[in-house]
Amino acid sequence: MAAARYEIVVRGRLGSALIRWFDDLEVRSSGPDATYLYGWFADQPALQGLLSQLGDLGVELTSVQRLPDPAD
Secondary structure (H helix, E strand, O other), X not given: OOOEEEEEEEEOOOOHHHHHHXXXXXXXXXXXXXXXXXXXXXXXXXXHHHXXXXXXXXXXXXXXXXXXXXXX
């Protein structure tokens, strides 16, 4: 599988300490209800690693969506 860009949505607003854990991702808050994380992942194990890290930090996952390639 080639690298792909994903949108990962988590419940609530992440504090600055948690945001620092994800310095290689673009982080956008959507009010108090959700935080959006955007990033490129080399492969599925890389994506699964991030999702596992979110779970270890007690962050509640709302959705994961692969975004279209820029060439599409």
